[in-house]
Amino acid sequence: MLSREVSSFLVQQMHMSQTAMRASHKDFETAVNQMKLLKKDPGNEMKLKLYALYKQATEGPCNMPKPGVLDLISKAKWDSWNALGSLPKETARQNYVELVSSLSSSESSSQGKPGADSKQPGYETLVVTSEDGITKIMLNRPTKKNAITTQMYQDIVLALEAAGKDDSTITVLTGNGDYYCSGNDLNNFTDIPPGGIEEQAKNNAILLRNFVGCFIDFPKPLVAAVNGPAVGISVTLLGLFDIVYASDRATFHTPFTHLGQSPEGCSSYTFPKIMGPAKAAEMLIFGKKLTAREACAQGLVTEVFPDSTFQKEVWTRLKAYSKLPPNAMRTSKQLIRNVEREKLHATNSEEISALQGRWRSEECTNAVMNFLSRKVKL
């Protein structure tokens, strides 16, 4: 017998509409007005993002002359707009609407909670520590193989934002227990909001855009310490890390087709670039699982360590790297990232649009249902 969540999920899926979820001009106008009503200053970085999206949505690609270096504010605005390159107006409009919507909802969810603004977040399923110039973000849901819940996506974003600003020089993502991460928690699909599947898909799209965007824009060297098997989004994101160290027990599996879904985490761009189109297709289209050594041979992993000495060797190495001049490391990272930052954001948008279609498909519904009703394991 199917659980209540699975049945309600199925019913919602069957009734959902096939209309595309592009933001209309009216949605855009509403978002522009909503921005004016925000009580909390979203911060300079966010304001620049919104400015750029607004200009791109209303005027198209930036073709203004670049302001002089001394005109700092105009130059920051110009840089932000110009970084959007040829992003279509429609996509910029949609990204703007989604960004404003996430700001409004985080503002309303923090209302009424005394001290919500000033409190350092206590993460339920992450352990964040900072030592020896290294901030470690550890996924901490070992009994569920560190599957990522909706709350965890948000917490990882908060933890990355804090790590990007703290005084550490390197940030490391790793997992607690025998898995690095089993990817998206498939129960995320059963938590259906009052607006039904359409609203759920829209919320997931906002969540994912913001989540992957944070990895694209992370300002410091970012290292993955892959302590065990990795599945789904935890694999695709590796293409956005600067270094990937893996235990020889780790495996790398992207079973999107089996789940009726399609790749995310910018892997449709990073994987062919890293390993060549043929190897990338075998992983992303056919769901071939790689061993750590295969992933290393294909360039996705930097180095493989025996599981018995993984922790010791990785942390010794990272502690030595963390003593290198931090500003030089940041500058090098930014130079490397800037070459393709715009392309990565555009890929993120494209992948999410495709996924929104997939989430409404029968193939995806059946795959999620099969897992939740314990019929199929990967």
Ligand SMILES: CCCCC/C=C/C(=O)SCCNC(=O)CCNC(=O)[C@H](O)C(C)(C)COP(=O)(O)OP(=O)(O)OC[C@H]1O[C@@H](n2cnc3c(N)ncnc32)[C@H](O)[C@@H]1OP(=O)(O)O
């Ligand atoms: C909203 C944004 C969406 C972003 C798009 C992201 C896409 C992806 O990441 S796609 C990949 C999704 N992941 C999966 O499909 C993995 C599903 N899990 C499995 O196939 C297996 O659990 C396993 C191969 C990862 C491990 O198998 P095994 O060693 O036999 O362990 P168990 O299956 O008994 O797992 C223990 C426990 O953990 C729960 N669990 C594991 N992974 C997930 C998951 N991804 N989502 C939800 N729950 C998961 C599993 O159900 C078990 O729970 P209990 O039965 O309650 O003990």
